[in-house]
Amino acid sequence: MPDYDQEQSHFPVRAAMDRLSDGFMAMDRSWRLVYINPAASRLLEREPEEMIGRVVWDVVPSHLHSQFYEVFNRSMRDQTAMVLEYKDRYMEHWYQFHLYPGQDGLSVFFHDITVMKRLAQGAEQYFSTLFDQHPYGVCALNTEWELQRVNQSFASMTGYEPSELIGHKLGRFLPIPDGYPTGDSARTAAGEEIQHYPTIVRKDGSAANLECSFLPVIVGADIVAYFGICKDITDRIMTEKRLEESEQRYKSLSENAHDVVLYLSPDSIVEYVSPSVSRLLGYEQADWVGRHTRDIVKDIAVSEGPRRTAQCGASAHGTAVYQIKHRHGDILWCEITYKRIWNEQGELVRTVAVCRDISARRQAEEELRRSKDNFVLAQQIAGLGHFEWYLASGHREWSDETYRIFGYTREQFADAAEASRRIIHPEDLDMMEGMKERLLSRLSGDRRLSEKLEYEFRIRHGSGETRTIYAIARLLDDEDGRFVRIFGTVRDITGHKQTEELLRKSEKLKMAGQLAAGIAHEIRNPLTSLKGFSKLQRHATGEQADRYYQIMETEFTRIEMILDELLVLAKPNAACYKVWDVKLLAGEVAELLSSQAILNNVIIQMETGPDPCLVNCDKNQLKQVFMNVIKNAIEAMPGGGLLMVTTTVLREHVLVKVTDSGAGIPMEKMARLGEPFYTTKEKGTGLGLMVSLKIIEEHHGRMEFDSSPGRGTTVSIRLPAYQEETAFQQPS
Template sequence: MNMLEENASIGFIILDSNWHYIYANQYGASVLNRSPEDLIGKMAWTEFPAVIRHATYSHFHQARRSGEEVVFKEYVKLSNQWIHVNAYPVGDNLHVIIRKTEMLANHEAIENNLYQKYTDYVQDLITLTATDGTLLYVSVSIKGLLGYELEDMYGANMLSFCHPEDLDGLKKIFMTEDTDIRNEQGTISCRFLHKKGWYVWFENNSKWLLDEKGKRTQNLGIWRDISERKIGEERFLQAQRLGQFGSFERDLEEDTILWSDEMFRIHGLQPAVRIDLSKAIELIQPDDREKVWLATKQAVLSGVSDTEYRITRQDGEVRHLRSQIERVILDGGRIAVRGLIHDITTHKQIENELIQSKAKLEIAQEIAGLGHYEWDIIHNMVYLSDELTALFGCHNAVKQMPVETLIDSIHPDDQSNAKAAIKNALLKGSLDLVYRVVVREEVRILHTLARTSYDEWGRALCLFGTVQDITVQKQTEELLRKTEKLHVAGQLAAGIAHEIRNPLTALKGFVKLMCHASEESKMRYYHIMQEEFNRIELILGELLILAKPQAVAYMPHDPFLILEEVIQLLNTEAIMNNVEIILCGDSTLPTVNCERNQIKQVFVNVIKNAIEAMPLGGILTITSLKQGNDVILTFVDQGQGISEDRLPRIGEPFYTTKEKGTGLGMMVSFTIIEEHHGCISYQSKLGVGTSVNIQLPASEQ
């Protein structure tokens, strides 16, 4: 633009998108009989309304619509002269160059000069070669592209720089004997040797220059560096190999199809450029050929289509393919289809395996009484599996519901506990809950395990879990507990009979004494007899607790007091086995939220095992303490001990270290403590003794 400003015979004007003057040099304004200051900011057609009827108006609009330069001549009445106008759009603006007609000859010289500058500074490589490939001219860009100096190239044959694998294609340009085709031009891609030893990819657009007789004289070539594009193409081919998809193109008027190399590999054929249409159809399984034909027809009619089909390769292997097809218009208006083929055989195999696994899982869930659910926390909807729909007694059509509706189906006595457990699961990430539901007037016991998923900000998104009907299991466990209670009661019968016999003997004696005693003595005898009756009542009460079914009710109880009652019950048996029971530790323990009789059953099992582990007698030390939010009870005997290989199996059904034991006692004990959210642990050494730790959570104050 500086050159135009300095040249007094060339005008330069810029119009914005609304046809306002935003720039004009001195000559451009003078042609319009104005100064630059008079034009800036004014609209062209308002300032010069007569122009609307002249060539300038239509050509300016044409340049803006087409986006291409428009050249024309115009007579300017204001300055009484003919001008030559070039108008070309730049972004939203229109640039206008104005020259006197006598300047056109000088302009051609300027164009030649600009062409020389273009060939010197353009990034593409420009060559002019003789008919045998000898370089007659090469642009200076050769230095940046291939590292050669100009003097290295003049007189050299460009074929000698070509990659051996691309030489045949380049020779076709220079070595063909067909010289009858006039104005011959073409495009080819090949690699040229860089001065430092590597090869660079170029795309060549060439054109033969002919003499008056139509013979070739020189070849003008423009070579563009396409290395980055080739890298992209190679990556695309690699993606095809790794992703197992190929590309194709079919001209509907031809009997062959253009296939990529990966297409041939997928079909088990040797790579080529094209394949016969009949051969390609032959590979498709007969049952799927019509499907492929309809997909192609749909693509032609609507523009796109998508289908899946099977092929049988030459080696007999069946492959599943997915085809995505689109319609394209080729040169000359011919219709073609092109698209991608994806080998989805592996996906189909996995899909079939998943279908089979799902079917097996559904059968397993049905057998185990197991169902699953998913709570979308954001939308507050719970999605139920078919098994859960049946477990909750829902109508078959009901597959989802708000979480409040699901909680309402829980037994009223368990709802508050369920709500607290769900709230805790959203905070801590997991849920483990046993609760009851009433289904058609029948109480069922269910056990759910679930995990919470969160987003990147820690917001709870989903709670996914399983539900199992454990009604039969719980009934079986309760039966085992009752059986174990009766078993313990039977074992204690001798000691209890002895314990009752002593106060009965005393009572019989006092009855006889009362017949001849004074009133003062009778009152004293009465108080003694009352104490003996109370002792008998206590012993029988403890025995009934072991034998009589009790309703499960979790309430705060003093664990130390429960221990004292159990020790009083078992003290006679301990004495009979020469075992001394010592209770020490903190007698002011916090209460434990528990079912009193179940905890008693656990203490009875642990103490009886300790007594039986000391056949020659010994000391059983029971300590109690508060540790954090837990109550710890430790039972240490001086028995025979348990080997390390047997310790992990304590608590398994029917596993016992006693000769006549059933193994059910400790299994029941473990289950009871787990239901109370506590734990039991064993430590033992052969010949030294065993230590049993029972940990129970203290009640919330």
């Protein structure tokens, strides 16, 4: 050992020691300090003069004497360099001592390792946190591949709890990589990472695909442990499988597609074109591959239509329409749709384009546009508007012609619903609300009730007039059969109603003339008889006079009957409408006429269903109609026969049929049925049928006749069925 007491200028080594940042001290074989550099003085917080020449144990804290003496002594005895770490219990500082023995004594280098120790402790905590919180499954194994530690991700991946895994062989839960060394053989093996892709069976029996990396932990030249990192790639495997299948399908579609599919490089060079380019445009694949799209478009494009582009995140797509010239000269309309694809770095990697022949679609669109224009023009010419009401949203729309019919513009109303509320005549609002409820009530009812609904209402026209509108509405369904909207048409029938009123007045005058002529004819005959027999009566006596009186009384009775029926037509009694069961009314009349039927050898047979045939009607008026029709049928069979009376409910109507087996009515006479004083009976007036027709018309029904000579006559009476489910009164 050098003599550190010599002058510094004579010993360059000492000058170097004085400049060291680490502490350095030298002692002789008697453990006396012979040199301490400034750094050691600072670390020990004592001046060199206080320590030089003193035994080292006087400098070292007493509680460390035994530890330091053992290490120092062993280093000197064995002449071996050693390392010692010491923590100052008061200052919370760590120091590391490096001992180098020599023949003359011991040299000690030491430095403060507190920061390094704290970093190491932080690293351990960081490692533990990283291990436990890592999103992948992490495990630590010994050289026998026994699990020593696992994080929760690894446990969840296998379906076991950590306590069920630790201490067990890895192979119990997932296969150990083939050929990987274990036990003592691992201690001398080269430490290499191995990738492993096992399929495991979880605790619940389900399968999972894992991607595992096993790393050896090497100390010196030996493998002392393994770390494993596993990732569940089941979803990725499935995705890759689906992607592969998708790519295969897409390739197959591209090869067999009706449209032309192109792959373009980032600089718009055609890398691939599907074989359909030959069929669609007459070109071979080789004609386009390797060419710039600009040059291809220049060769084949005749004109360009509208473009549509959109930017979506890292990709963009768009559509362009071109008139394209086929290689053989035909002109086609083609729609080219493209999509640009970027990678994660934002670099354009490919453009996929699809070219589709839309010539037929363009033609269909043109025809549709022309059809729509014709439809609008036809509505304008016919004065017919239309409306739509979407049930889900409540949105309503009117056509331009509807606004014109109502005398308003779209700008005058926020929407059609507001317009409806403002322009309908106040007196018709309740009626319109009832029609709406009636139409909507069919949503959950019989689908057969989706037939059109016709109604009239009045509006306040934009000009200030009150006008009459005729509307037809119908429920429309979608492909699933659900009612989704109401569609209807409107027409201004104000002029028609005025003309109809004029015709009605004209018809009344005509009817009055017919009645006057009929009255004159029907009454003139009995009056002529009365006039003649009154002259004869002057000279008649006895039985002859009585017979003349009887004849005159008969003629008076006929005049009285004619006048009674005329009074029914002229001043009918006030109707009293209630809900009645028509089949019961018809049955009562049939029962009332059964005696007359028996006298005429006629059998009346009633056929009615189990359901009531409810009608809102005047009971007495309908009985009068049934009486007239059934009586006529009995009289049409003087030789007897079968008379059938049937009642049926058909959708929104009640149908009553009266069928006889008489001689029938010739076609030329059928057209005049219902005319005043026209009758097919010898002693009839023709007014009974006219009165019946008038009653049925007032009940918003209709009466029809079906007859031909030799097969009898059927009278069909249709009346509106009562819709609401309310109690009804039975006829008494």
